Amino acid sequence: MFLGSASVSFDEDIFIQGYASVVGKKEGEGPLGNLFGEVVTDPMFGGDSWEDAESQLQMKLVTAAIKDSGLKDSDIRYIFAGDLLGQLIATSFGVKNFNIPLFGLYGACSTMGEALSLGSVSLAAGCAEHVLCMTSSHFGGAEKTFRFPLDYGSQRKFSATWTVTGGGAVVLGTAGGFAKITGITTGRIVDYGYKDKENMGACMAPAAADTILRNLEDFNIAPDSYDRIITGDLGLIGQRILLDLLEEKGYSISNLHMDCGIEIFDGHTQDTHAGASGCGCSASVLCSLILKNIRDGIWKKVLFVPTGALFSPVSSNEGDSIPGIAHAVVIESECR
Amino acid sequence: MFLGSASVSFDEDIFIQGYASVVGKKEGEGPLGNLFGEVVTDPMFGGDSWEDAESQLQMKLVTAAIKDSGLKDSDIRYIFAGDLLGQLIATSFGVKNFNIPLFGLYGACSTMGEALSLGSVSLAAGCAEHVLCMTSSHFGGAEKTFRFPLDYGSQRKFSATWTVTGGGAVVLGTAGGFAKITGITTGRIVDYGYKDKENMGACMAPAAADTILRNLEDFNIAPDSYDRIITGDLGLIGQRILLDLLEEKGYSISNLHMDCGIEIFDGHTQDTHAGASGCGCSASVLCSLILKNIRDGIWKKVLFVPTGALFSPVSSNEGDSIPGIAHAVVIESECR
Numbered sequence: 001m002f003l004g005s006a007s008v009s010f011d012e013d014i015f016i017q018g019y020a021s022v023v024g025k026k027e028g029e030g031p032l033g034n035l036f037g038e039v040v041t042d043p044m045f046g047g048d049s050w051e052d053a054e055s056q057l058q059m060k061l062v063t064a065a066i067k068d069s070g071l072k073d074s075d076i077r078y079i080f081a082g083d084l085l086g087q088l089i090a091t092s093f094g095v096k097n098f099n100i101p102l103f104g105l106y107g108a109c110s111t112m113g114e115a116l117s118l119g120s121v122s123l124a125a126g127c128a129e130h131v132l133c134m135t136s137s138h139f140g141g142a143e144k145t146f147r148f149p150l151d152y153g154s155q156r157k158f159s160a161t162w163t164v165t166g167g168g169a170v171v172l173g174t175a176g177g178f179a180k181i182t183g184i185t186t187g188r189i190v191d192y193g194y195k196d197k198e199n200m201g202a203c204m205a206p207a208a209a210d211t212i213l214r215n216l217e218d219f220n221i222a223p224d225s226y227d228r229i230i231t232g233d234l235g236l237i238g239q240r241i242l243l244d245l246l247e248e249k250g251y252s253i254s255n256l257h258m259d260c261g262i263e264i265f266d267g268h269t270q271d272t273h274a275g276a277s278g279c280g281c282s283a284s285v286l287c288s289l290i291l292k293n294i295r296d297g298i299w300k301k302v303l304f305v306p307t308g309a310l311f312s313p314v315s316s317n318e319g320d321s322i323p324g325i326a327h328a329v330v331i332e333s334e335c336r
Numbered sequence: 337m338f339l340g341s342a343s344v345s346f347d348e349d350i351f352i353q354g355y356a357s358v359v360g361k362k363e364g365e366g367p368l369g370n371l372f373g374e375v376v377t378d379p380m381f382g383g384d385s386w387e388d389a390e391s392q393l394q395m396k397l398v399t400a401a402i403k404d405s406g407l408k409d410s411d412i413r414y415i416f417a418g419d420l421l422g423q424l425i426a427t428s429f430g431v432k433n434f435n436i437p438l439f440g441l442y443g444a445c446s447t448m449g450e451a452l453s454l455g456s457v458s459l460a461a462g463c464a465e466h467v468l469c470m471t472s473s474h475f476g477g478a479e480k481t482f483r484f485p486l487d488y489g490s491q492r493k494f495s496a497t498w499t500v501t502g503g504g505a506v507v508l509g510t511a512g513g514f515a516k517i518t519g520i521t522t523g524r525i526v527d528y529g530y531k532d533k534e535n536m537g538a539c540m541a542p543a544a545a546d547t548i549l550r551n552l553e554d555f556n557i558a559p560d561s562y563d564r565i566i567t568g569d570l571g572l573i574g575q576r577i578l579l580d581l582l583e584e585k586g587y588s589i590s591n592l593h594m595d596c597g598i599e600i601f602d603g604h605t606q607d608t609h610a611g612a613s614g615c616g617c618s619a620s621v622l623c624s625l626i627l628k629n630i631r632d633g634i635w636k637k638v639l640f641v642p643t644g645a646l647f648s649p650v651s652s653n654e655g656d657s658i659p660g661i662a663h664a665v666v667i668e669s670e671c672r
Contacts, residue, residue, distance in 0.1 A: 001462045003413075006437050008463045049654050077339075078522060086422035086481075087648035088442050089656075092525060096659055101342050101522035103450060104442040104661075106424050114439060118454060125461035126337045127344045145422075145650075186414060186437035189428060312423035314481075318385050320425075323432055325440075 004218025007185040012124045015177030016170055018069025021287035022060045024165030030265045035288035037064055050140035051089050057167055058094025058136050065169035073098055077128035080115040082106050084137050084279055085145055108308030109233050111135040112283040113327030117184040119172045129174050136167025137278030146313055159199035161235045161277035168287030178295045183330035185215040191323035197316055201238020201274055204307040207324030209245035215328050223253045227299040232282035232306035233261035235275030260285035282306040297335035304329045340554025343521040348460045351513030352506055354405025357623035358396045360501030366601045371624035373400055386476035387425050393472050393503055394430025401505035409434055413464035416451040418442050420473050420615055421481055444644030445569050447471040448619040449663030453520040455508045465510050472503025473614030482649055495535035497571045497613035504619030514631045519666035521551040527659035533652055537574025537610055540643040543660030545581035551664050559589045563635040568618035568642035569597035571611030596621035618642040633671035640665045
């Protein structure tokens, strides 16, 4: 096992054995609409609150990902999962009926990177044969938690992003699959002191730059070692900041950078301003476009870097900044 | 490595290399007062909000635990940490200046068990030489988040517990120390449908029973293989339920059970009703009484089982139950 300053490359085989994505109506109407595993048009997902809706979404994800991997619930040793809501209630109520040991995670919108990292580590340690990594977000629940009740009809700045209703789940295992996780770079908190909660992309971009830079330097590779470097939910403004920050350090990634928050909606027709955000943004794009392209051999190696804004209404109202964090995962195709 | 249904025993050496506890004034006046590393009498810890106070507490913990282990900040590869506040802001602002890669965790008051488990797994995988595992809670921040503003002077039921202002941090490493983590049992969510937020002990006891039972059955051992089985913060009511539930399954642990939530305060003189709670309860008792007794060779082997009530004001106000989770860690003395 190679250990860089913040990176690990695994000697062990850590396979992606199955995955699932579930999204809401608006996401289904976007450019990636027909790539998602399931589009649910009922914003309540059959539940009776925004929070319950997101738990219902997680139940669908767990069930579909385990099915896709050809396993049964009892084959999954651990679930690594989290969400954006206080005390992770979408996850608590979403996974409780599966009776699978749970490691609850919070990395804001970087949670899919954190879950895949820790899932991989648990397999590398020999602690499990199969684990499930998952996260989600819900537009209604996120607006209620972080901004204003939907009924207020608040105006949104052009720098704001739209929280994805959706999520993704990945089953990792030691036994074989169409792709491997070959390395991780774990993020530290990066805080440029920025406080605008309607410009989360700017809050997260420095953390994304830090993690990408450490990945490239730890492994001593050029950006074009990857077919794509894919951030979570920086949006249009965050993307420009990321590209500028890396350019300053001598790395140009503009020709191979992709941001899930830019891909999932059509900003011109879907009124999503700077793009999309939410844990479910990078997770649902991973479990549709990204893993499909890897499964099809179109991309051989990508750096998947979910990005999180460590924003809380409490700390923000108290005048604190919004720090960022980003966790990177190296995913390589097994198609030769 | 042995794998039971929910348990792992490590072949690798996972040492406890250092630890620290920091608590508030009330905790310092309790029965364990002179065992804590630092007692801070200012409830604000020099900060300017309850949340900031808890971040200041975490900064003290990180600094003290790294010092106790004879290491420097840059030796710590990962921090595994979390707290009770929405979006883990005590942790985000508490650890950001250390520039150490962070895995943010949420397991309610079971977080110290979760952190020690994942820290151990990362060492067993060879991903790190030293990691720091930490959690905290603050009475003021918890009351504000979960109950009522302190200024309301709310009456508390006798079944309620008092959130500990305090926390603990442990440095784990591969290189040698006075104790080892030799196994873990990872909790699943257990929900008996109980909804009383002023009786968290009852909400958590079934999860504690489930995890302890799985530990004993996975390793095929009797309870008295341990010198103590130590739960996190069940309090007096939760303890009785735990003992009854295990008795029903044929296990009597009453002579070797200890609950951190019963130990840390004197209920008669400190008006803490059913006991103490909060992530910082089990973490601070671990990093004082428990590790001292292990360091001194008084206890050779304990099962440390922090217990979490997955309570959120949002889900609770929506009529949901309060599920529980408990993560167990086997700690063995290296003193022969």
